[in-house]
Amino acid sequence: MSRSTTEPMLDLDPATIRTARSLARKAGAPVVSMAKRHTTVSVERAVLRLAGLEGADVEGIPWVNRLVDVVREDAGLEHGVSLPVWDAMLRTGDDLLTVAQKAAAGSVTFRVPEGKDATKAAKASRAQVAAGIRRIDTSRRQRDKLIAKYGQPPAPWIYLIVATGDIYEDMPQAQAAAREGADVIAVIRSTGQSLLDYVPEGPTREGYAGTYATQANFRLMRAALDETSKELGRYVRLTNYASGLCMPEIASLAGLERLDMMLNDSMYGILFRDINPVRTFVDQRFSRQIHARAGIIINTGEDNYLTTADAVEAAHTVTVSQLLNEYFAKEAGLENWQLGLGHAFEINPDIPDSFRMELAHAMLARALFPDAPLKWMPPTKHMTGDVFRGYLLDGFFNLAGALTGQGILLVGMMTEAVVTPWLSDRDLALQNVRYVFNAAGNLREDFRPARDGYIANRARQVLGEAVDLLDRIVDDTLLNAIADGTFGLMKRPADAGRGLDGVVKKSSGYLNPATDLLEEGATR
Secondary structure (H helix, E strand, C coil): CCCCCCCCCCCCCHHHHHHHHHHHHHHHHHHHHHHHCEEEHHHHHHHHHHCCCCCECCCCCEHHHHHHHHHHHHHCCCCCCHHHHHHHHHHHCCCHHHHHHHHHHCCCCCCCCCHHHHHHHHHHHHHHHHHHHHHHHHHHHHHHHHHHHHCCCCCCEEEEECCCCCHHHHHHHHHHHHHCCCCEEECCCCCCHHHCCCCCCCCCCCCCCCCCCCHHHHHHHHHHHHHHHHHHCCCCEEEEECCHHHHHHHHHHHHHCCCCEEECCCCHHHHHHCECHHHHHHHHHHHHHHHHHHCCEEECCHHHHHHHCCCCCCHHHHHHHHHHHHHHHHHCCCCHHHEECEEECCCCCCCCCHHHHHHHHHHHHHHHCCCCCCEEECCCCCCCCCHHHHHHHHHHHHHHHHHHCCCEEECCCCCCCCCCCCHHHHHHHHHHHHHHHHHHCCHHHCCCCCCCCHHHHHHHHHHHHHHHHHHHHHHHCHHHHHHCCCCCCCCCCCCCCECHHHEEECCCCCCCHHHHHHHHCCCC
């Protein structure tokens, strides 16, 4: 998505914007340092997945889980999983899968090698993980070729959710949605998958309120959308969720299977799934390094704050989170075009001037991040079940998107809060989008709020409140701010939450060939 030359004028103070970014860096830097000092069981499992370890035992537990658990018991994870595992492979002459199976059976033990043995194990692990990174590189090149062949859809990209629980039902529904105009198909995950500390294996046909994220499901949906891309003559993107306890693994599988976008927010799992903050920040840094390498666009989750907090009073927390997400993303190697920073149309429509405030908040995001494909989320909190009112609200949402240059527009459903949408509901929703954008055309060129009017003043107010909050976070630390309920009114202390037992402090001899390769760019 290219930057528009007709950015709405809000008369924001450039010095205030620079201060906001500087404070975000100061607030985020200690978290990055903490992440660099720790690893997690999921990071180590992701290394094994990049090395090619797939499959599960008869109980459905992935071999990567079995292997990491035994290594941790025998040798600890302070040095990482690579040295003990490849040392065992060199000692036994077995391949990675066989070592994992023997580990589960208790017929191999692990140690932290030293001297020449450590050097050999490090070299062998690096070579095998590099092959996985090259697979990601190949997937990225393949995407680039298909986009060059079929062309890029104009912004905003129309983003539609499809998830029945049955991947074999999802595929034809996704293809139908693409034929009706969707540019991005999102397969939301089965409820509760983010709390599973393993990634299920194989195609799945049952899921509650979503479909399980598995490597096989990624591969099947990607193939189906490739068929439709060829049929339509435009590249249809696929997205899923790199969040939860297995964030690094799912990010790695997404890179291997050529997903194009991933939901990957730095704080969503902490706030809304009660996942330990340290675990989340360690996992998200590795995940974003994978996304950077794979050319995947991330979607962040600031819209969720406004489902639990008031969208007017908490507007500045969205801006703060966007700035933090930008800092964390760029530190991990992502570029501006990969930052689908989130925000939402969630102000109570009964409030006077609610639409003007929505425009102010959307224009502020657009002005702060002019080169990012912002992800604009439709109304959900104030959808009452009145489908006529809901359809009108979605029309206003679409109009705000047209006026403020959003890059990724999630299609609102008139049946929000009533039922899981039918295909007919999606068709009506897409008609709404098409009508508004066709009728509005490039109305954004003509839309200029008064420099001292309501919209510009509201945007400056929210930015000022965001700077004040960032200043307090720098003084008190981001982890304390999260513990105090600053974001989404959720209080999440750093020493509690799910997955804490999967966090390990690195030793001085820690080795992670995947991180080394990603940071060096060694295979590109």
